[in-house]
Amino acid sequence: MPTLDDFDDDLFAAVQQVTVTTSDSDYIDQLVPLIKLARNSDRSPQLVRTLWEISHQRESEIEKICNSNHQEFVSSVNQLLRVREGTVNLGSEILTLNQSIQTSTEKLANQKKALVDSRSVRQNIDETTTALNACLDVLRLSNQVHELLAKKRHYAALRALDELRDVHLKEVGRYKIAEMIEKSVPATHRLIAEAVMTDLNTWLYRIREASQYLGEVAFYHTEMRRTRMRERVEKEEFMGKFKLNSAVELVADETDEFDILNNEETETQVDFSPLFECMHIHETLGRTDQFKIEYAATRRRQKELLIPTTLDLLDEDEANLSSLLESITGFAIVERATMAKTHNFRAAVDVDELWESMCQSAITLISNALPKVDSDEKLLKIKGRIALFIQTMGSWNYNVSSLNSLVLTIFAKYAQLLKYRFSEDFQEIVSTDDYMPMPINSLDEYDKVVNVSWYTPDTRREELIFPCVLPFSQMYPLCCIDIRNFLNQIYQFSDENFQHSNVIDETLMTSLDDLLCENVCQSLVERLSSQYPGQIVQILTNLEHFEHACEELQTLLFQARSSSSASAPVVLRAKEQFAAGRKTAEKRIFELVNSKIDDLIDTAEYDWQVSASSYMQELTRYLHNNMSSVMLGLPTDLKELVYFDALSHAANSVLELALDDHVQRISPAAIRLLNNDVQYLSAFVDTLDNPILKENLDELIQTVALMQTDNPDEFFDVGQANRKYGRVDRQNGAALLEKYVQTQKDNTFANYASRFGLNRS
Structure with a gap:
């Protein structure tokens, strides 16, 4: 480690180096660093002492030189004095400079300290600025989240919030703002949601x-x-x-x-x-x-x-x-x-x-x-x-199954309303009909009626002569039109997505049956109580055509059946009803005809004793007129059946007149008159050109022949009776013979009494 003496030697050498400088500016330039060095190392006294030492050394050297060279010495002394004076001045300047340097150094130290302090503050400011910028970025992103929410960019806001939480908050995690924003993230999540x-x-x-x-x-x-x-x-x-x-x-x-x-x-x-x-x-x-x-x-x-x-x-x-x-x-x-x-x-x-x-x-x-x-x-x-x-x-x-059930409910009400409306239509048609054969005035009218009715004419279309009449009355084609409309409207319901086709078929058949039975057939049957044979005949004709229409309807309904799985034939109850109504109408016709015959026979004024009746002409006239006008619309077989029943009824009624309990005796004159009436009736039947009808009179003819026979005993002979009077009832024949025989006895007694003046009591 260097000692103080080491430092003095160095300082001495340095001062010597300064003193040998040839220029004042160099001298000062070299001296200033040396002064700074001495001051910094607290060696200013040593520097002064060294300067003094060098100065004394120089003086010694000068004095030595001067001793050998006085003049030169004097000159040197003077020069040295001047140097010393300069040195003193220089020392003063040095001291002044040292003081100035010391002052500058203190100032510089203060400045350096201030600089160090400023650098620390600046570093703090830089760190604070960085932190503030980071926090501002966080705040900016936080505000950006809310701005994105305001712009309804929700997902972008959520992404920005995630980026803020996962990245930027970690950068400012040591600051309070990070904690505040971290706590606000769930609330912001809720805001976004x-x-x-x-x-x-x-x-x-x-x-x-x-x-x-x-x-x-x-x-x-x-x-x-x-x-x-x-x-x-x-x-x-x-x-x-x-x-x-x-x-x-x-x-x-x-x-x-x-x-x-x-x-x-x-x-x-x-x-x-x-x-x-x-x-x-x-x-x-x-x-x-x-x-x-x-x-x-x-x-x-x-x-x-x-x-x-x-x-x-x-x-x-x-x-x-x-x-x-x-x-x-x-x-x-x-x-x-x-x-x-x-x-x-x-x-x-x-x-x-x-x-x-x-x-x-x-x-x-x-x-x-x-x-x-x-x-x-x-x-x-x-x-x-x-x-x-x-x-x-x-x-x-x-x-849509529940909706299909709703449609089924609507269909039930729809069918009910249709049935009610058509029921009223049918009743009005039946009640307002004139029950007369329907007149046709043109071919177009004929085609319209034939097209809507289930009717097969006997005459070809080309052979028709107008005006003409059709066998049924106007109600039949009108009812046919309503039937077709009813069918069309029922099937119209099933045109669009109706899953219950079997219900359509069953409802249609049931409703149509009810309409035909209750509103047509029953109404027609109720009108059979009429006393007008012509109306009854027309009702009978209409019933026959309705019966035929039912057959056609059964075929039509089977072909138009919605349910393809159904194979059973369609059977309308109305067909049987119309057939039964037709038979009722036939019976009613028989009743009316027989009733009229009864009325005519009731007008017979036979005096079975002596007189005879001529009512038979009126009876045959009635039959002829009735069959050729009123009964004209009847089918031939039914007309013959009416004839058959009427003639049978007339023959029985004539016999009943003679068999009546009030008739006790029959005179030969009455028998002759009765025979004439029977012959007249037989001749009328012959004009009908029907042998079967003539058979109805066999009993009456044979009975009258029996009453005219001269040998009544033949009737009691089985063989002869079967041959001549096979159709005569045994009891009726015996009763009539008794009445005739009793008359003969009374006539014999009357002749005998008149001859002998006797009275029969």
Whole structure:
């Protein structure tokens, strides 16, 4: 380690080096660093001492030189004095400079200390600035999150918040602001979730408001599919076997793409971006399950808002019903589309539950409003809207079984209203008919009647001469028209998506049977109480044609049967009813004819003692006129049957006159008159050219012949009686012979008494 002496030697050498400098400026330049060095090392006294030592050394050297060279010495002394003076002055300057240097050094030290202090402050300021900048970045990002929320860029806000929390907050983790922002992150998450839910609710509200129009577009699309399907059926008949929404129809309709949710033609556009964004944000926040629950609850509330409290089915164009069904359709389509566009978000069971709930609400509203509907046409329109609804939702794979049951209920009411309306029509037709053969004045009129009636004319169309009459009265073609209209309107109900075709067939057959039996057949049978044979004959003719119409209807109903699986033949109860009514009418005709015969025979004034009656001419005239006018419309076999029964009744009635208990005796004159009447009646029957009718008079003719025989005993001979009087009743013949014989005895006694003046008592 160097000692103080070492430092003095160095200082001495340095001072010597300074003193040998030839220039004042160099002297000062070399002296200043030496002074600084001495001052810095606290050797200023040593420097002064060294300077003095050198000065004394120099003086010694000078004095030595001067001793040898006095003059030179003197000169040197003077010079030295001057040097010394300069040295003193220089020492003063040095001291002054030292003081100045010391002052500058202190100042410099103070400045250095200030500089050091300023550097520390500057470093602190730099660190603070860096921290402030980092904090400002954090604040800027935090504000940016809220700005993005204000701009509804929710996902970007969430990403910015995640970046703020995961990256930037770590950079300023030692500052209080990081803790504050970290604590605000959950609240910001909630703000983002609430904001995105607000936007989603706004979207859901718009979707709900647009549901009706979306349903209207869906109905329009279904109508277009119906139109295309009808065109295919017109081109290829086998396509008629397939219904809308069947696999064949769906394949055939693949070329006609129609996106209900996004379609420029109908100006529909359902953007699911808000839903996707909301799902993504909640998934990022780890709140997917909670979001699913909230979304499902919101959709349930919206479903309730779609359903009105009441429904009016009587408004024009079914606007209320259409609005309800379209809203439900749009709502359900959005649900199906949500399932298709998302994964494991909307459970199928939840969507189906919503659908069933809406269906049940709609069914309840419609069912409650149905009793007020009293028009079958209105019901048909209502069913048409519901059928369109069913077909539309069927294409979205919704269960429509409950709606099919509703359609079945509507059909039951529709059939009931139709039955009631046609019942009134049938009753009016039956009650206002004139029950006269229907006159036809032209070929067009004839064609119209034949086309609507189940009637096969006997005369060819080309051979007709107008005016002419048809066998039935006007009520028959009018009823046929109503029957055809009833069939068409019933089948019209099944045109669109009616799943219960067997119900159509059964209801149609039952209703038609009831209408024909109760409103036509029964009304006609009730009118058989009329006393006018012509009306009875016309009713009989109408009944026959209705019976034939029932046969045609059975064939028609079997061919038009909606249910292809049914193979049993169609049997109308009305056919038997009309057949029974026809027989009743026939009996009524027999009753009227026989009643008239009875009335005519009751006018007979036979005096069985001496006189005879001529009523037979009136009876035969009645039969002839009645059969040629009133009974003209009857079929030939029935007309012959009426003749047969009338003649049989007349023969029996004539016999009853003679067999009456009040007739005790029959005179030969009365027998002759009776024989004349029987012969007259027999001649009348001969004109009818029907041997069977003549057989009805066999008993009467043989009985009169028996009463005229001269040998009554022949009747009691079995062999002769069977040969000559085989048709005569044994008891009746015996009674009549007794009355004739008694008359003969009375006449014999009367002749004997008159000859001998005797009285019979």
